[in-house]
Amino acid sequence: MLSPNSEIFIKEVLSYVKFTFDRKDIRKEFEAHISDKIEYYTDMGYELEEAEQRSIQDMGDTKEIGTELNKQHNPVLGWLWRITNAIAILLFMLFCYIIFVSLGLFFSSDLLETVKNSEIVYQRDIDKRIMIDDVEIRLTNVMLEENGDLNIFYRYYTFNRWGNGGSFGYLGTITDDQGNNYTSLSGASHEGIITEGVWTITDFSKDANTVILTYDRYNRKYQLEIPIEVGGAYE
Amino acid sequence: MSRSKKLIRNIFIIILLSLFLIAWLGLSFTPLSVYKKVERGNHFGPSQIVHIEDYKNNKFILGRYDRWVSCSNVRRALLFFWAAESVPITIENDNNKALCYTWSNYNPMFKVHGVINDEKIKKVEVTLSNGDIISQTEFYDDLFLLIYDTKIKGDIYFDSIRAYDGESNIVFESEY
Numbered sequence: 001m002l003s004p005n006s007e008i009f010i011k012e013v014l015s016y017v018k019f020t021f022d023r024k025d026i027r028k029e030f031e032a033h034i035s036d037k038i039e040y041y042t043d044m045g046y047e048l049e050e051a052e053q054r055s056i057q058d059m060g061d062t063k064e065i066g067t068e069l070n071k072q073h074n075p076v077l078g079w080l081w082r083i084t085n086a087i088a089i090l091l092f093m094l095f096c097y098i099i100f101v102s103l104g105l106f107f108s109s110d111l112l113e114t115v116k117n118s119e120i121v122y123q124r125d126i127d128k129r130i131m132i133d134d135v136e137i138r139l140t141n142v143m144l145e146e147n148g149d150l151n152i153f154y155r156y157y158t159f160n161r162w163g164n165g166g167s168f169g170y171l172g173t174i175t176d177d178q179g180n181n182y183t184s185l186s187g188a189s190h191e192g193i194i195t196e197g198v199w200t201i202t203d204f205s206k207d208a209n210t211v212i213l214t215y216d217r218y219n220r221k222y223q224l225e226i227p228i229e230v231g232g233a234y235e
Numbered sequence: 236m237s238r239s240k241k242l243i244r245n246i247f248i249i250i251l252l253s254l255f256l257i258a259w260l261g262l263s264f265t266p267l268s269v270y271k272k273v274e275r276g277n278h279f280g281p282s283q284i285v286h287i288e289d290y291k292n293n294k295f296i297l298g299r300y301d302r303w304v305s306c307s308n309v310r311r312a313l314l315f316f317w318a319a320e321s322v323p324i325t326i327e328n329d330n331n332k333a334l335c336y337t338w339s340n341y342n343p344m345f346k347v348h349g350v351i352n353d354e355k356i357k358k359v360e361v362t363l364s365n366g367d368i369i370s371q372t373e374f375y376d377d378l379f380l381l382i383y384d385t386k387i388k389g390d391i392y393f394d395s396i397r398a399y400d401g402e403s404n405i406v407f408e409s410e411y
């Protein structure tokens with residue numbers, strides 16, 4: 001605890017520092033300096049009051065020190081620093097939020113697990129890739145359910161999700177090797193930088209062994225055949 | 236680290252994070268850049284731009300890609316940027332028809348656009364569900380675009396379209 005004289009000295013110096021946010025740190029620094037000096041003089045044999053007086057005198061002229069400190073702690077620079085700090089923190093929080101949302105699929109339920117094991121007639125990992133413009137869609141799994149729903153699981157990476165469309169809801173024409181045409185299609189997905197989803201074709205034919213996806217839209221074309229090896233299990 | 240160095244570091248971080256957010260939000264510095272991104276994102280185009288219509292803070296961009304005609308809507312966002320307001324609304328041209336058209340209603344903008352195949356057509360007229368009529372007589376090459384601000388008159392839908400020749404004879408007519 002400093003004496004009133006030291007307090008007055010520090011207050012006078014601080015009154016010249018316009019950037020008030022820095023005053024606390026400057027005060028601490030002065031308190032430490034003055035304490036060290038007092039210790040020095042008391043070690044030399046001076047009385048405490050005399051030691052304090054000498055310490056304050058050693059510090060110099062309050063106006064001179066205050067003016068110099070004000071230059072060093074430029075308020076414009078100080079404010080810019082604080083404002084950019086706040087903006088950077090805000091942007092970083094937004095960045096973290098986006099990353100968290102984008103990677104949300106890792107925390108959300110696995111689409112594969114939404115179907116009970118007892119309802120699965122056939123399931124197989126696949127590795128089929130579709131390239132449309134700059135998006136590569138990877139078909140990862142195919143699953144046939146007892147009720148005739150055929151699920152095709154997919155994954156793709158895209159960055160410009162918001163505002164630019166880009167979701168992949170249209171599969172193309174869906175047929176099978178028996179010549180059946182499927183128009184009833186539904187889907188679900190966890191969307192983000194990594195999007196995982198499932199297309200579900202309802203009432204898939206019991207006689208079909210292959211599902212055929214044919215995309216022909218705006219001069220983009222592909223055809224994919226996915227074998228469904230059900231055998232006798234789907235009887 | 237000195238305060239000026241910290242300031243430079245902060246500015247660098249802000250620029251970096253801003254660029255990430257701008258890209259993530261699908262914002263661009265120019266309307267054409269957004270337009271291209273939207274087309275690519277929707278696996279369409281690239282279109283040749285025929286006409287750009289300014290309306291309030293929006294730009295309606297009429298384009299042609301192979302046998303398709305499209306209209307995309309981009310708008311000003313966050314003062315300095317441009318963002319997509321809608322996906323490209325496309326129509327495949329059928330040369331056997333005097334006029335091919337489509338309409339869309341992205342609140343608060345209702346728009347009808349299409350392509351005129353019959354050179355006799357001098358006027359395109361659209362009647363809306365509230366009875367209002369919007370028309371166009373000066374086309375952009377063979378394309379037309381009609382915009383109606385539903386914010387002013389409430390929610391409306393397409394009712395019918397008519398195309399007239401120079402003597403006001405109906406050349407094409409279609410109802411919803």
